[in-house]
Amino acid sequence: MKKRLVILLCVLLSFGAFAQKFDLAKTPPMGWNSWNKFGCKVNEKVVMKVADAMVSSGMQAAGYEYIVIDDCWQISRDKDGEIVVDKTRFPHGIKYLADYIHSKGLKFGIYTCAGTKTCAGRPGALGHEYQDARTYARWGVDYLKEDWCNTTTQDAKSSYTNMRDALFTAGRPIVLSLCEWGSNKPWEWAGPVGHLWRTTGDIRDSWDSMIHIVDLEKDLSKYAGPGHWNDPDMLEVGNGGMTIEEDKTHFSMWCMLAAPLMAGNDLENMSKETMGILTNANLIAVDQDSLGKQAICAREVAGYEIWIKPLVKEGKAVCLLNRSDEEKTVHIDFNYLLTENGDYWHKDKYELKDYYITDLWENIEAKMDKSGLSTVKIPPHSVKVYSFIKK
Numbered sequence: 001m002k003k004r005l006v007i008l009l010c011v012l013l014s015f016g017a018f019a020q021k022f023d024l025a026k027t028p029p030m031g032w033n034s035w036n037k038f039g040c041k042v043n044e045k046v047v048m049k050v051a052d053a054m055v056s057s058g059m060q061a062a063g064y065e066y067i068v069i070d071d072c073w074q075i076s077r078d079k080d081g082e083i084v085v086d087k088t089r090f091p092h093g094i095k096y097l098a099d100y101i102h103s104k105g106l107k108f109g110i111y112t113c114a115g116t117k118t119c120a121g122r123p124g125a126l127g128h129e130y131q132d133a134r135t136y137a138r139w140g141v142d143y144l145k146e147d148w149c150n151t152t153t154q155d156a157k158s159s160y161t162n163m164r165d166a167l168f169t170a171g172r173p174i175v176l177s178l179c180e181w182g183s184n185k186p187w188e189w190a191g192p193v194g195h196l197w198r199t200t201g202d203i204r205d206s207w208d209s210m211i212h213i214v215d216l217e218k219d220l221s222k223y224a225g226p227g228h229w230n231d232p233d234m235l236e237v238g239n240g241g242m243t244i245e246e247d248k249t250h251f252s253m254w255c256m257l258a259a260p261l262m263a264g265n266d267l268e269n270m271s272k273e274t275m276g277i278l279t280n281a282n283l284i285a286v287d288q289d290s291l292g293k294q295a296i297c298a299r300e301v302a303g304y305e306i307w308i309k310p311l312v313k314e315g316k317a318v319c320l321l322n323r324s325d326e327e328k329t330v331h332i333d334f335n336y337l338l339t340e341n342g343d344y345w346h347k348d349k350y351e352l353k354d355y356y357i358t359d360l361w362e363n364i365e366a367k368m369d370k371s372g373l374s375t376v377k378i379p380p381h382s383v384k385v386y387s388f389i390k391k
């Protein structure tokens with residue numbers, strides 16, 4: 001009898017953990033993370049200014065909510081094992097910052113590492129998971145990114161599961177972002193563990209790095225869905241290593257991939273173009289679509305690809321990607337785009353007349369002739385993105 005009760009309690013607890021897990025990231029998380037722009041030079045002032053800019057730039061209104069401090073906020077542990085904040089960078093401590101961020105209607109995220117030390121050599125979480133989780137809950141943390149440096153022989157699944165359970169026990173709903181760079185194929189096991197998992201090594205602020213990451217996502221669509229997302233890493237939009245066209249392509253592909261949208265630029269000093277890309281409502285709606293499907297690559301020929309992302313209510317988004325170094329003239333048959341789903345044709349099921357078809361970057365109805373044909377020029381490293389929404 002006692003045994004049965006214990007089993008029932010365990011089932012209820014894990015169901016509670018699962019229900020909480022599912023609710024926290026029904027659509028891909030959106031926010032900002034300090035690493036890509038500031039690295040270890042992050043500090044209290046930077047984070048507060050970014051929080052201000054997230055509100056004043058319209059990013060909050062566009063859906064961005066998490067402000068995440070990455071590596072280098074921690075310096076040591078005290079005699080009781082409590083994590084000690086780097087006071088030169090964060091003189092008022094972390095709770096102060098969390099309170100400030102919350103006062104703006106935003107949410108607060110922080111970084112740790114599953115190993116003995118973080119990647120920048122700061123104290124890691126190993127052996128302190130429950131203690132740290134309690135501290136995070138006390139500070140008001142809403143999002144935890146957990147890295148994978150200095151883990152030697154640790155098992156990834158059990159290490160991350162341990163942190164998941166520690167967070168659940170701490171009693172505050174906290175999004176768990178796994179960052180083990182895809183090395184242990186987290187997409188195969190992390191669905192019940194975290195809300196998002198990195199699929200690759202670190203992004204760099206260049207076209208080659210960004211497009212290489214896109215290639216690595218090609219077989220992963222089936223693993224993403226509400227509450228559990230593939231994470232191709234944080235955005236480099238606005239950091240200067242790519243042209244505006246390339247930044248638009250980067251953002252478009254992340255939205256097609258139903259990727260978490262974590263801006264990685266200096267929000268306080270961004271250009272109008274960068275802000276326009278990051279807050280594009282049409283593209284964000286594709287990313288945040290409640291069906292939660294990640295796009296598949298339906299065609300690839302000589303530097304030209306067609307990506308298709310199913311949307312709710314029999315809608316879809318289509319991205320025509322010119323990844324070559326030359327302009328491409330593309331003859332589009334919208335009938336084909338509507339009926340092709342990557343794995344099979346719905347030849348007679350859908351008809352163009354039943355859909356609103358929008359060119360998402362131009363924000364206009366897509367142009368085509370009566371038979372649904374059109375010719376467009378796509379510049380090098382650029383995209384055309386369309387949505388098909390049922391009337």
Ligand code: GAL
Nearest residue numbers: 035070071119120147179202
């Ligand atoms: C890497 C991680 C980066 C960043 C960095 C901090 O392992 O992939 O996103 O968090 O560590 O040291």
